[in-house]
Amino acid sequence: MKRPPILMHVKIRNERRGLNLWIPIFLLLPLALAIFIIVAPLILIVIPIFWPSGRRRRALQIFGVVFEIICSMRGINVDMQSNHDYFYISAV
Amino acid sequence: MDENKKKILEMLADNKISTDEAYRLLSALETERSTSEGTKKSETTSRMKSKYLRVHIVSSPEREHGHEEDRVNVRVPMTLIRAGMKFTSLLPPEARDKVTGALRDKGVDFDMRNLKPEDMDEFLEALSELEVDVAGSDGETVKIYVE
Numbered sequence A: 001m002k003r004p005p006i007l008m009h010v011k012i013r014n015e016r017r018g019l020n021l022w023i024p025i026f027l028l029l030p031l032a033l034a035i036f037i038i039v040a041p042l043i044l045i046v047i048p049i050f051w052p053s054g055r056r057r058r059a060l061q062i063f064g065v066v067f068e069i070i071c072s073m074r075g076i077n078v079d080m081q082s083n084h085d086y087f088y089i090s091a092v
Numbered sequence B: 001m002d003e004n005k006k007k008i009l010e011m012l013a014d015n016k017i018s019t020d021e022a023y024r025l026l027s028a029l030e031t032e033r034s035t036s037e038g039t040k041k042s043e044t045t046s047r048m049k050s051k052y053l054r055v056h057i058v059s060s061p062e063r064e065h066g067h068e069e070d071r072v073n074v075r076v077p078m079t080l081i082r083a084g085m086k087f088t089s090l091l092p093p094e095a096r097d098k099v100t101g102a103l104r105d106k107g108v109d110f111d112m113r114n115l116k117p118e119d120m121d122e123f124l125e126a127l128s129e130l131e132v133d134v135a136g137s138d139g140e141t142v143k144i145y146v147e
Helices: A025-050 A056-072 B003-013 B019-048 B078-090 B093-105 B117-128
Strands: A007-013 A018-024 A077-082 A085-091 B052-058 B071-077 B131-135 B141-146
Touching: A007 A025, A018 A025, A025 A056, A056 B078, B003 B019, B052 B078, B071 B078, B078 B117
Parallel strands: none
Antiparallel strands: A007 A018, A007 A085, A077 A085, A077 B071, B052 B071, B052 B141, B131 B141
């Protein structure tokens, strides 16, 4: 079963300052769900607008694909260093 | 019926070989075929198990003397590539044209309209075989592979 990442680790550092963040995505998911519920009526309005243009299927599919992209981010790891600048992002 | 089997049966019909010999030859053919199919299947399975696309770029240690070395180390899940490709198929045609135009401006001749969801598995399977290993004259290394 596909699950979204639980945590995201972000590290940004340059010569002057640094940032080290652990983002608890599992805590943000209920918030995202709440936003989705709020936005849902808008979506229901937008879909009939797109209906005649033949984009309704695409508009509906996009939610599924976006969710799939978020879930697929588990295991992503980007680690970049250039002189004194450092950027790291990882999702677990 | 394949050519080899046909030849064996023809030789048997012409009495060039005995029934016993024909049987042995046919058995050998079957064994050979099942072995090659098994190898192909295991190769495909191992390719499908590929989980990450890795990109390693390390700059020359000499050039960076006194500095921390420049490096890029990226691990992208294959599922993300798959999801991203699915996403591109949902882009409206106008947006695809714009992306194609922008890529062409950068010298990349790639038409996004040719990217179809049904080609995705084939593309990812081909990507699993990708291995780039470049070492520059000044010690820079670039490695791209799937693990």
